[in-house]
Amino acid sequence: MPxxxxxxxxxxxxIDNDEAELREALALAFPHVDLDATAIDAATLADISRFTVNxxxxxxxxxxxxxxxxxxxxxxxxxxxxxxxxxAAGRTLAGISxxxxxxxxxxxxxxxxxxxxxxxxxxxxFSPVMFVDAALLASFERDDPDFAVAVLAHExxxxxxxxxxxxxxxxxxxxxxxxxxxxxxxTDAQLGRMAENLTPDCAPRNAALPAPAPTxx
Numbered sequence: 250m251p252x253x254x255x256x257x258x259x260x261x262x263x264i265d266n267d268e269a270e271l272r273e274a275l276a277l278a279f280p281h282v283d284l285d286a287t288a289i290d291a292a293t294l295a296d297i298s299r300f301t302v303n304x305x306x307x308x309x310x311x312x313x314x315x316x317x318x319x320x321x322x323x324x325x326x327x328x329x330x331x332x333x334x335x336x337a338a339g340r341t342l343a344g345i346s347x348x349x350x351x352x353x354x355x356x357x358x359x360x361x362x363x364x365x366x367x368x369x370x371x372x373x374x375f376s377p378v379m380f381v382d383a384a385l386l387a388s389f390e391r392d393d394p395d396f397a398v399a400v401l402a403h404e405x406x407x408x409x410x411x412x413x414x415x416x417x418x419x420x421x422x423x424x425x426x427x428x429x430x431x432x433x434x435x436t437d438a439q440l441g442r443m444a445e446n447l448t449p450d451c452a453p454r455n456a457a458l459p460a461p462a463p464t465x466x
Contacts, residue, residue, distance in 0.1 A: 263309045263345050263380040266332045274304055299368040306369055309380070313347065318376035323348075323408050327383035343385045343400050348377035350410030350446040377408035389427070399430040410446040411439055 265271070275284055278300055282293060289297070303310065316324055331342050355366040381404065389397035399420065406421050413423045420433045435443075 260308060260312060260326065260328060262328055262330050262333045263312070263326075264332045265305050265307055267334045270333070271301065271304055275300065298365070302365050302368050303370050309345070309347065309378075310370055313375040313378055314372045316376060316378065323377040323379060323405065325379045325381065327381055327386070329383065331380055331382050341385075342382065343389070344379060344381045344404035346377070346379045346404040346407035347371075348408040348410060348446075349375065351407050351412065354410060354412055379404045379408060393427045396425070396427040396430050399425055399433060406435070406439075406443070409443040411435075411442060 272284070275297065279293070279297060282289065282297070284297075312324075312326070318324055331345050352366065352369075352371060356363055358366070379401075381401070386397055386400065389400060403420055403425060411421050414421045416422060417424075418432055418434065419439075420435050421439070422433075425433070
């Protein structure tokens, strides 16, 4: 289960979104491909897409491949930033979480987004992880403690296999608003999904988010 204090690891960010660095990496990986061409054959385009998603997810993939929690543990990792280029992503991204249950849902999508997650080189089995922006969460905890708890609960929901919902009254709404979290709830279906994924005989196995909320430094 997440500990009272976030883990300290040798990781600066979870997602590499530096476009210049990606372009350099693509040029090295595909030296005979004109990356600015308007038409690229389907097979090469698929290879480029696969390379891109694994390049961007590389820090996250390396962490989940190396970290092995206990049967009831979810890693809570505080980072200086969630992305390598916070300015490009916007400094509003507070958390990124992944679990086997959530990944299975993402990969079940028959569309292009599902293809991206199917291309991502996650290990066959891994323990759930919650990455949080330490500075953002510290500011939330200082200015609106209830919002900080809601953000952590939202991220923990992902580790229990919950995905984003369009309902602004749902805890898994992707754009939570400070000062407007007291009404948030989960549906019976979501609670059932969490119970199934948190059952000791199921994988992945997690524990409930502890209370009180962690203190971020």
